Amino acid sequence: MTELYPIDTSEEVAERIRRRAHGLLAEHAEQGAGARAERWVARWIEPPLVAAFATGLVVWALRVAVLPIP
Amino acid sequence: MQALREGDRSAFDVVYDLHRPRIHGWLLRTTRDRAIAEELLQETFLRLARHASRLRPDTNLRAWLFTVARNLERSRRRWAWLDASRVLSFGDQPRAVAPTPEDLAGASEAQRRLDLALAALSRTSREVLLLVVYEGLEPSEAAAVLGIRPDALRQRLARARAELADHLGEER
Numbered sequence: 001m002t003e004l005y006p007i008d009t010s011e012e013v014a015e016r017i018r019r020r021a022h023g024l025l026a027e028h029a030e031q032g033a034g035a036r037a038e039r040w041v042a043r044w045i046e047p048p049l050v051a052a053f054a055t056g057l058v059v060w061a062l063r064v065a066v067l068p069i070p
Numbered sequence: 071m072q073a074l075r076e077g078d079r080s081a082f083d084v085v086y087d088l089h090r091p092r093i094h095g096w097l098l099r100t101t102r103d104r105a106i107a108e109e110l111l112q113e114t115f116l117r118l119a120r121h122a123s124r125l126r127p128d129t130n131l132r133a134w135l136f137t138v139a140r141n142l143e144r145s146r147r148r149w150a151w152l153d154a155s156r157v158l159s160f161g162d163q164p165r166a167v168a169p170t171p172e173d174l175a176g177a178s179e180a181q182r183r184l185d186l187a188l189a190a191l192s193r194t195s196r197e198v199l200l201l202v203v204y205e206g207l208e209p210s211e212a213a214a215v216l217g218i219r220p221d222a223l224r225q226r227l228a229r230a231r232a233e234l235a236d237h238l239g240e241e242r
Binding site: 013016018022026028 | 076077078079082083086090091094095098099108111112115116118119120122123
């Protein structure tokens with residue numbers, strides 16, 4: 001079957017789209033780095049802090065319950 | 071693909087240069103309007119840039135791009151009738167109908183006849199023929215792009231071929 005001839009955009013339009021896409025890629029790469037940092041904090045920093053706070057709370061509650069009130 | 075997912079510009083450029091002429095040609099032949107085709111082409115590749123980091127490693131980019139382009143075109147068509155400015159200005163200016171004289175100048179007589187016959191087809195038939203026969207998408211890819219089952223695609227393709235043959239026959 002006869003091939004259709006390709007129809008491309010003008011060079012000007014193609015370059016305009018390319019520049020906008022490059023801008024978006026850079027923007028999303030920065031957001032991606034921010035999101036990775038947030039995930040790292042959520043994975044390695046937040047759980048020990050929460051665990052320490054919970055332990056402290058339990059210890060304090062036990063002390064209040066067990067120790068005699070003067 | 072990995073480089074594209076990491077936001078690498080040169081990886082994007084490879085995809086852009088490889089698929090742009092095909093996507094644009096498909097949009098132009100589907101919409102029959104150069105300005106709209108360029109607008110949709112831009113949105114298609116901007117979506118690629120926005121979603122690059124979320125693409126799966128095994129994504130078929132050609133099918134992905136055609137799917138996005140088709141969805142954008144359908145969405146534009148649905149909303150176009152609500153755009154009062156278009157309705158009010160309808161008929162004021164001749165629409166830039168593809169192919170332009172510049173496009174035709176580089177085409178052979180057979181290509182010209184084929185393009186004119188394609189333009190005369192129903193939208194559904196033109197869409198399926200352009201995807202499968204001219205863009206070379208696998209039937210499974212084209213079915214995914216069109217959101218239909220492979221057997222429905224085969225039926226649609228057969229009807230489109232018959233319709234095209236009729237139009238080409240009429241021109242003789």
